[in-house]
Amino acid sequence: DMANRIPVDTLYYATIVTKDAKALARNYAEFYGINRWRVVNCTLERLKNTTIHGRIRTQAPDLGLTGNNPVPGEYSFIAATGVNETGRVAFQIVQPTGGLSTFEEFLVTRGQGVHSLFMSIVDNGRFAGLKEWLRSEGVRVGQSFTLDDAADFYYFDTRQALGGFYIQVVVPRVPDWEAQIAVDEIWDFTNEVSRPAAVQATTRVTGITHFGVVVHDVVERVEWYARLFGQPLWRGMHWRTEPGWL
Numbered sequence: 001d002m003a004n005r006i007p008v009d010t011l012y013y014a015t016i017v018t019k020d021a022k023a024l025a026r027n028y029a030e031f032y033g034i035n036r037w038r039v040v041n042c043t044l045e046r047l048k049n050t051t052i053h054g055r056i057r058t059q060a061p062d063l064g065l066t067g068n069n070p071v072p073g074e075y076s077f078i079a080a081t082g083v084n085e086t087g088r089v090a091f092q093i094v095q096p097t098g099g100l101s102t103f104e105e106f107l108v109t110r111g112q113g114v115h116s117l118f119m120s121i122v123d124n125g126r127f128a129g130l131k132e133w134l135r136s137e138g139v140r141v142g143q144s145f146t147l148d149d150a151a152d153f154y155y156f157d158t159r160q161a162l163g164g165f166y167i168q169v170v171v172p173r174v175p176d177w178e179a180q181i182a183v184d185e186i187w188d189f190t191n192e193v194s195r196p197a198a199v200q201a202t203t204r205v206t207g208i209t210h211f212g213v214v215v216h217d218v219v220e221r222v223e224w225y226a227r228l229f230g231q232p233l234w235r236g237m238h239w240r241t242e243p244g245w246l
Contacts, residue, residue: 004133005230006156006167007126011208012118013081013090015168017103019112021080021095022187028091029189033203034082037093037187040147042077044098046182048146050074052101053157075099080187088207092118102143102155102166114211116155116166127154127171137228142166149173150180161224163213 018024021039028034050057050073057073076098083090094115096104106115122130131141134156142157143166151173155166174180195203215221222234239245 006120006130006134006169006228007122008119008229009121010119011090012121013092014114014208014211015092015094015116015118017094017096017106017112017115019095019107021078021093024093024112025080025082025187026189026192028082028093030193030195031202032084032089032091032205034084034089034091035188035190035193037080037082038183039078039080039185039187040181041184042079042145042147044074044076046148047076048149049152050145051141052105052143054140070099072100075101075104077101077103084203084205086204086206089205110164114165116168117211118168118170120167120169122169122171124171127169130169134228137161139228146173148181151177158228161221161228163215163221165213 016024025034025037052073052075055073057071059071063069075096078095078097079092080094081090081092094103096107103115106113131154134140139156139158139161141154142159143155144153146152152171154169154171156169158167159165170177213221218236226232226234
C-alpha cells in the first residue's frame, strides 16, 4: 500500500541550513564543482498557507510590548539550489531571513547542517492518505507552505523517528510547478573558484550512496526506518576494536 510508506522517487536534494547561503554555495562550488545556483527569495508575499508545528499565520494579540513582535507562523528565507556537472548530486542551501521557521529553529538549536531530505513528489489525492498514515505513526507536519501558487511544500518531523532531520514532500498544484517558481538571481562561481587537477574527482561525483546518521540505539532507529519506508531488510555490520579488526 503506497499510503503506508514514505514514497521515495530519488534524492532530489538535501537541504542545508546556514547563516550565509552565498558563502556556503561558494564552498560547494569549490569542492563539488556546483558553480551555478538558482536563487529564490521566499518572501512573505510569495509564501502562503504557512504553518510551523501546527500553528498557522495569525496576528498576535496586542500586549503592549515594545520592539519587534513577529507574527506567529510568518517566516521568510532564501533558497539556493545547485546541481553538479554530472547532474546526479544536488543540494539546496537555505538561509532564514525572518520569523520562526523550522530552518531558523534548526540553525539556533543545532547550528549549520542537514535540515531535510527531499525524495518525494506526491499528487494531492495520494498525499492525504500519506499524511494520515504518518500521523497514525506519530509523525506530524513540522512545517508547510505554498510557494508562488505552484506547489505545496511539507516537511514531516521525522527528527525523533529517524535521527535528527525532516523529510520533505512536494505536492504540485500545476504540472510544470518547478518552472512556475520564479528565480530571482543566479549565483555563478565559475570564474571565482579553481582547484588543482589532482582534486578534480570531487567535481565528478555520480551520486550520494548513503547518509550516515548517528543515533543512540541503532536497532530502535532501524525499526522506524523499516516501518516508515516499507523496507524490512537491513544489513548490519559490527565494527570491533580487537587486533586485526579496526
